[in-house]
């Protein structure tokens with residue numbers, strides 16, 4: 001049976017059914033609708049004002065590739081300029097190939113690219129070195145905790161270097177729903193409340209951040225990349241299989257099979273969540289070491305680096321007190337001899 005006509009242009013044959021609405025569209029109309037929806041998210045949420053210099057967190061993966069491509073198409077409408085900022089976490093056999101994809105994108109789209117490396121920013125620590133150091137604790141899944149916190153800091157640093165006024169990341173609706181589920185499962189009311197909106201306003205001198213793909217499903221992101229023939233890197237991080245997020249992802253897939261709106265329902269429920277005053281996180285102050293926003297004496301990045309440098313990576317990720325949780329969007333002492341430097345001081 002031939003495909004039905006496109007429900008939008010009525011001229012071409014439909015090439016897909018939109019996963020949520022079931023609408024049959026041709027590739028061109030789907031891409032136009034997808035871009036219009038991202039534009040609406042940005043305008044309705046007042047995420048990126050005209051004149052903004054926007055640092056796109058570019059990982060080379062599908063989400064940030066789609067985000068950069070869509071924002072580039074919307075640049076004239078939004079009146080913004082774009083900079084790609086890529087973070088090299090120092091993950092052998094993974095990040096180099098992903099960075100190669102980012103470099104190809106920057107060249108093809110004629111966008112300036114800046115790469116910042118953990119190794120340079122964090123006193124010699126790469127993610128591979130962190131993984132070796134935390135392996136002794138028997139908690140290799142804490143890799144994602146470290147990486148999430150340090151990447152956030154590195155992205156901020158890269159964005160500042162290029163004079164950005166705003167940071168955008170490619171988190172899609174599925175990523176957001178997974179995070180909401182994880183926070184619920186951990187009873188982390190503070191993060192639930194913080195993670196609900198479309199981004200953060202840039203408290204304490206941090207640059208404002210937002211997620212323009214927050215309402216786009218992963219399936220549609222993949223479809224957009226397919227129809228626009230985008231070149232992206234699609235392998236999973238070598239440390240990801242250990243992450244707690246994988247359980248939330250599996251659970252979400254089953255929920256979605258039973259209730260297709262589960263992903264967006266979760267995203268919206270977090271947006272509307274009202275917290276009792278007792279559950280709110282304390283008013284953040286400044287990190288005593290680097291001055292970044294912190295709810296304790298040290299910010300998350302400095303606390304993690306402190307633990308690593310003292311050969312006690314678990315210090316900052318739990319055990320004995322409520323530490324950081326995996327991927328903050330967030331045992332036995334490690335072997336100090338594995339640490340790349342004896343005294344790593346963040347350079348931010």
Ligand SMILES: Nc1ncnc2c1ncn2[C@@H]1O[C@H](COP(=O)(O)OP(=O)(O)OP(=O)(O)O)[C@@H](O)[C@H]1O
Nearest residue numbers: 057058059061062063064065085086087169170171
């Ligand atoms: N190494 C990196 N450099 C710059 N930005 C990054 C990096 N890793 C992740 N990000 C940003 O954070 C977002 C979420 O990253 P995450 O690791 O959850 O991957 P993802 O959902 O698979 O996204 P992507 O498909 O873009 O890699 C990315 O879309 C990107 O904007």
